Amino acid sequence: MSTAPRNTALWHPFADMFEVRQSQFCVTRADGVWVHDQEGRRYLDGTAGLWYANVGHGRTEIVEAAAAQMRTLDAYFVFNDFTNPAAEALADRLAQLAPMPDAKIFLTTGGGEAIDTAAKLARQYWAQRGQPQRTHILSRGNAYHGTNGMGTSIGGIEVNQAGFGQLVPDTSRVAFDDADSLREAIERLGADRVAAFFAEPVMGAGGLHPPRPGYLEAVAKICAEHDVLFVADSVICGFGRVGTWFGVERWGLQPDMITFAKGVTSGYLPLGGVVTSARVAEPFWEHPGRVFRHGATYSGHPTVAAAALANLDILEREKLLQRADELERPLHETLVQFADHPAVGEVRGGTGLLGAVELAPEVLDADPGAVGRAQRAIREHGVIVRPLAKALAVSPPLIITESEIGMIGEAMRAGLDAVAAG
Structure with missing residues (x-):
């Protein structure tokens, strides 16, 4: 050693x-x-x-793409009406690859931020729809959703929550391999209180558990029946890890949101994000004055976006x-x-x-x-x-x-x- x-x-x-x-x-x-x-x-x-x-490591195409972008526009933000060509190109490309039609892309700097973004957006979506009481977020035992505030709160690895005091309220876990436990939890809480259900297609840090046959399809159906947003945490599963762009396509799923990170740049630069369905975007994109007051300083960072585009090129070409x-x-x-x-x-x-x-x-x-x-x-x-x-x-x-x-x-x-x- x-x-x-x-x-x-x-x-x-x-x-x-x-x-x-x-x-x-x-x-x-x-x-x-x-x-x-x-x-x-x-x-x-x-x-x-x-x-x-x-x-893999040492891909000069990604290095050169990032260097070329830094020589032109190294860094700039995308708050308010600001944008840049690299961020626009990446969002367009990811939206085209997404399994949901007319998808929108909210960029972050990693998977933990993506989880917090999706959770806050789920709650804000229902508030915009006139149901502000729908704040409860369900997730699974053994789940890992990062270490930010919301991700720690909805995670299912108990040792990762110990010693931090009270975390984000209105969250609870269901059995990681039993769709009926999700249905029971929604009915017990009342669907009119539940904002979203988060699930990894293949559970990663919680022990690496592939889903039982039919499980993901079943929980997606349960969410649809109770009008609960279904969020797929594809931070690990995306960009080829399970053979598709966002992991969920393997099971024919069209979640309301997908969180991603890791493989989108193959780790060359920090990037994450949320793919949102047209349904989730609609209150914010089709009505004036409805601002989602959330974002990271480096969201839409042009150099990171350029690296991601080069990485996607490699995944496709090879x-x-x-x-x-x-x-x-x-x-x-x-x-x-x-x-x-x-x-x-x-x-x-x-x-x-x-x-x-x-x-x-x-x-x-x-x-x-x-x-x-x-x-x-x-x-x-x-x-x-x-x-x-x-x-x-x-x-x-x-x-x-x-x-x-x-x-x-x-x-x-x-x-x-x-x-x-x-």
Whole structure:
């Protein structure tokens, strides 16, 4: 393991800084599916960063597009009537790719801001429709919707809410895999109080759970029957991760809103946003004086928009959405081979280019730090995977080859063997 030569002043997210402050894993460069540490050793990036490097690292087309834009118009805002060509071009392109007709695009600087935007917009939509009491937002147990105020409040990972005091009110969770629990919650609360239901197509940080057959279609129907806005959180699932532009098309869904980030720029620059249906946009776009008083300083940032456009070009030109479809089965088969491993409790995946290996309950009971230990052991064998609460997640760049997927399997086996050996 590479160790940085200094006691860091950098406070790492989701980190035990007592442990991390003098023992960081320092990444110095990246290319393709590989990242390199400061000692010159390379590692297969089995997580595409934090689920985002869909086109891989070191794509000069994106770098050059951003540099060219900075030479012309580096940065400017899009508040009020201000705009810029790059932001307009990106919004038009995303609207054309969206599964909802006449979609509108609200740009942010990341997924957390996108979630807060969608949640506030859902509540404001009902206020504009003369139903201001519709403020309650439903989401799912195990859900992860970022760490901003609203995202923390509607998240379903309890440890991520602990210690922060009272969060945003009028939110509650339903079972993550049972559509009937959504119907029961809406009927219990009263549909006239519920603004929206948020759901990830494939649940990511909460353990990587693909939806049960028919689940997403069922919750979309329930929302429609009760006139509750359906918001798909596609921050992880978008831009090829599950084989389509926004993830939801795989199930034939047309949500009222879609949140996106990560793969829209493949992480080269921070960008997120919300795709809104014509229905949600209508009160604000078709009537004067109705202002959605919300926005980020860097919304519509021209340099970031230029990077996103170049990234979308790569995804289209190299047919990487289709590539994700082709590699879905090889990745799942690579992980499924560990289902009978003594350190493994469950393997999940088979929906998109992502999967997870959950450790056995007895392993976790004996060593609560087993997931981190396994992740480090796998890294020592040249592959980076993502440690979740109980599982090891894999979500490589869409440019990965089948032989490189095999390397993930070899390193995973070595790490699991190390955990099983104690």
